[in-house]
Amino acid sequence: MRNERSFVMEAIINFFKEFAALVPTIRIMDIVDILVVAFVIYKIILMLQTTSSARIAKSIVIILLLTALTSVLHMYLMNYLLDKILEIGLLALVIMFQPELRRILEKLGSKSFREILSTKQEQRNIDYVISETVKACEIMSRERTGVLIVFERTSSLEDYQKTGIVIDARVSSELLRNIFFTKASLHDGAVIIRNERIAAAGCVLPLTENRNISSDLGTRHRAGIGMSEVSDAVVVIVSEETGTISVAISGMLKRHLAPQTLEKLLLNELAPKEETKTRNPLKLLRKQRKEKDDSDAET
16 A cells, blocks of 8 residues: 555656656747647637537547547457548538638637737627617517517527528617517517627527427417527517517526516626635625525516
């Protein structure tokens, strides 16, 4: 037992000795290189957070593991086939993620290097979009106007955008109210918001096939739930019959939301902020109680 412990301690000491010997040889460009790679990996992880992307990433990892395993076991035919699958798969991935890659390149081309690294401007933009959306929904809820707004996240909604009319306009409360005006031609379709802009209106969304949802929900709610089932989009719905505000996320419908609750929910889903850390448990407890009281007051 002592020999094992001494061996482990010796290995740890040797590791730190080798690391200390390498530190003087590290150049500034090596540090920059590591930071750039870490930043790229972070962005890739964010892109793979959706259900569909996660499944594709899982499949790629499985194929890579099988390729390595067949190579070790000298299964030459299987290894050859897996190598060919990987070669073709790289081209297929570029084709599959073409909309996402194009969007990333468009963002890079329209921003300075400082803006790419900073998220403050994006935070201000999404805050404005959410504020205008909530304002419009509050008014249309009182007027009993049907609303269906889809916020695109990482899953591409290009196919659904093609079913509507391209708008490409800045989000505003007035524009949203005009689109969903009862006598407007685009009233019955959905609005898709991408990159803080209204990409299209009058879009047709897939209906949910879930038979367990409430029977009093109409086509607008079923379309909103269906959209949230096939993508990671956040869908805001206002009932034309009751004026009730709802939000569909990941196939789940949150109903009877007050405008303040809607704003908080959209901020949490579309513009999550890092919580301020506190070491004082009393302050943390007070904060949790205050949030609970606020939610109780809203309901």
